[in-house]
Amino acid sequence: MRSLAADFPSREISFNEYDVMFNLSREPNRRIRLRDLNGHVLLTQPSVSRLVDRLALRGYVAKLTDPTDGRGAIIELTDVGYELFRRVAVQHMGTITDRIGDALSTEELTQLTTLCDRLRGEP
Template sequence: MAARTAPAASPVRLAAETWESLFRAQVAVMRRLQSGPAFKDLAVNEYDVLFTLSRCPSGRLRLNELNDNVLLSQSSLSRLVDRLEKRGLVERTPAPNDGRGVLLMLTDAGAELQKQIGRDHVRDIAALVGPALTAAEQRELLRLTEKLRASLPAR
């Protein structure tokens, strides 16, 4: 689909075209990143779980909390976490003060793999984004996407 130069006919149409452009750009970049060397040992959605757990201040999250921060359905996430646990990358621990609750956390191997992939992933992102957008454009895109996310009501 070619880039549009004429303004959209209505605010609704402009919003739809903006969303489609943002979504297609994200998909194109993700496809390129997924095919890169950073993800030879772990799929992007598996890395997303490790990355999310690595950014959690307590180092532990309930499955539903993890689900709020990754791009998978709850049932898909449960199966993915099972696979990561079998590989020794995450572990389940009982939640304090909650007999039925379970917390997920990275194992040492999971934390090390996340760091290793993360270093390569960041370099791959810079190699894609850097030539396409100036530093000022990157800051503006960051500002706009954060503004969009902040405008959404909490679930």
């Protein structure tokens, strides 16, 4: 992870900001409750809150009041944020591909994906 972060290809967003945007991009309507987002990233809750605030100031995410809990927040990846995420994702995938190369076969990559999904608690 340190190596990938060191070679992260964007000057517009940081590796951690990309991670938040990646997780938002995978959610229905590209939105998630802030407290649920905390479970998807390797940052402390206060760090995630500050990072989200920075992304919101730049227009990459919107921070909305949770209609079911006025104390909570829903974070939504904006169209501008999604376009930036997609552009950076293509570059980042190139970096990952350069590192991994042909070390794993397609079958092994499929198996690795299945195992990672299981570790994350996904079916």
